[in-house]
Amino acid sequence: MAGKKTKGKQKILMKKIENMEDKLSTFSKRRSGIYKKFNDLIITCNAEIGFLMFTEADTPFSFGHPLIETVCDKLRNPLPPRAKTDTDSLADAREKQRIDRLNEEYENLLGELEGERERRKALEKLSEEKKIEECWFKAPVEKLNGDEIQLMHDTFLELHDALCDELFNRLSLNDEGTSSIQ
Amino acid sequence: MAGKKTKGKQKILMKKIENMEDKLSTFSKRRSGIYKKFNDLIITCNAEIGFLMFTEADTPFSFGHPLIETVCDKLRNPLPPRAKTDTDSLADAREKQRIDRLNEEYENLLGELEGERERRKALEKLSEEKKIEECWFKAPVEKLNGDEIQLMHDTFLELHDALCDELFNRLSLNDEGTSSIQ
DNA sequence: GAGGCTATGCTTAGTCA
DNA sequence: CTGACTAAGCATAGCCT
Numbered sequence: 001m002a003g004k005k006t007k008g009k010q011k012i013l014m015k016k017i018e019n020m021e022d023k024l025s026t027f028s029k030r031r032s033g034i035y036k037k038f039n040d041l042i043i044t045c046n047a048e049i050g051f052l053m054f055t056e057a058d059t060p061f062s063f064g065h066p067l068i069e070t071v072c073d074k075l076r077n078p079l080p081p082r083a084k085t086d087t088d089s090l091a092d093a094r095e096k097q098r099i100d101r102l103n104e105e106y107e108n109l110l111g112e113l114e115g116e117r118e119r120r121k122a123l124e125k126l127s128e129e130k131k132i133e134e135c136w137f138k139a140p141v142e143k144l145n146g147d148e149i150q151l152m153h154d155t156f157l158e159l160h161d162a163l164c165d166e167l168f169n170r171l172s173l174n175d176e177g178t179s180s181i182q
Numbered sequence: 183m184a185g186k187k188t189k190g191k192q193k194i195l196m197k198k199i200e201n202m203e204d205k206l207s208t209f210s211k212r213r214s215g216i217y218k219k220f221n222d223l224i225i226t227c228n229a230e231i232g233f234l235m236f237t238e239a240d241t242p243f244s245f246g247h248p249l250i251e252t253v254c255d256k257l258r259n260p261l262p263p264r265a266k267t268d269t270d271s272l273a274d275a276r277e278k279q280r281i282d283r284l285n286e287e288y289e290n291l292l293g294e295l296e297g298e299r300e301r302r303k304a305l306e307k308l309s310e311e312k313k314i315e316e317c318w319f320k321a322p323v324e325k326l327n328g329d330e331i332q333l334m335h336d337t338f339l340e341l342h343d344a345l346c347d348e349l350f351n352r353l354s355l356n357d358e359g360t361s362s363i364q
Numbered sequence: 365g366a367g368g369c370t371a372t373g374c375t376t377a378g379t380c381a
Numbered sequence: 382c383t384g385a386c387t388a389a390g391c392a393t394a395g396c397c398t
Contacts, residue, residue, distance in 0.1 A: 008371025009394050017226045024365080026394080027227040033392060034219050037212065041235075044199050045209045050234040055227070190388025191377045208377075210382075215375060 031061065038063055209237065217245055 017023040031053075041047045042065050051063040199205040213235070223229045224247050233245040 004371070006370045006372095006396055007394075009373050009392075010371090011373060012226070012394070014222065014225050016228055021365090022394085023227050027223065027229070028365090029393060030219065030223055030227075034216065034223070036392090037216050037219070040196065041209065041212055041216070043196050044194070045205055045212075046198055046238045047209070048236040050232075052232040053223075054230040056229075186388070187379090188387045188389095189378060191375075191390050192388090193390065194377065204377085206382085211376060218375090 027055065035063055038065070213243060220245055220247070 017026060038049050038051065042049060047065075049063065049065050053061045055061075194208075199208060216233075220231050220233065224231060229247070231245065231247040235243045237243075
């Protein structure tokens, strides 16, 4: 065989993807990839994660383990800072590490705050337009037992089919040329 | 040449890493990797991201887009100003002062952030109550408008991802025959 | 759009500094 | 912890269905 079947993964320039279809595809695939990495960290390092994301169109996505609220609550009640620990050089070393961490956290917190404001604005907008969004899927999937998770999965597939049918019907009626469904 | 220089990346079982040093190393590296992926999504797809994570020891890490430049620089240059010179008592004294100042600012920032969070959560709750009343999977799909159905569809994909991940993880764990999730 | 495939770019475990 | 390096595991862009 001379030619190869596909070009394989090609290098992509780090810039905004203008083509809408490419962008949606990339977004979806990469989001899945990130979620998988979240799971890895949760399992291997026992981490707790809260994640919120909005697309250009303000479509919300979230991920939380355990419940996203639990993670957020932790931010409100940080561990009491150690007042003093100047026992030995080892303690000093720890202090230094702590500065780095605190610095990093402080910078990130600034971003977090800014992000939080943006998100609130987005939510307000959604709320006004009565566009209810992500709620139930924030349920702690991790806490379900095997049967429940299977049932949920099955139910999902059913509903997904129903949605696809509905979408298909509407697209058929509306034809194309207007805003398409993602 | 007979032997190879390193073993390269070896497959890692999806289970909790017990060795503390390995765990810290893995955590740090993977966290960086995830941040990089955040950046990719932000740039290519213009996404807005808020991320919060706690280690077992409740060490906080966060990431937030807008105001991202600061965060990104921080990722690439952990600590620009000070070199990693060895211990100097004068420097140590300053470090300690810095801790207090940072802590103070940190607390202030937390307060602000909490306010924003409070408002956002209130909004989220409003949205949630409205939808969680009825079993979501019984919702009459036909009665949703275009935007709602699109949103619902996306949300299902979210759940599906979560479910698949969960199933996958449980299968992986079962294969290993060890402990439960987390 | 989702799902599957393939080739290739990207990430990272292991190791040392 | 941070950084660097290598090799191999993984993720994914481009295609196709």
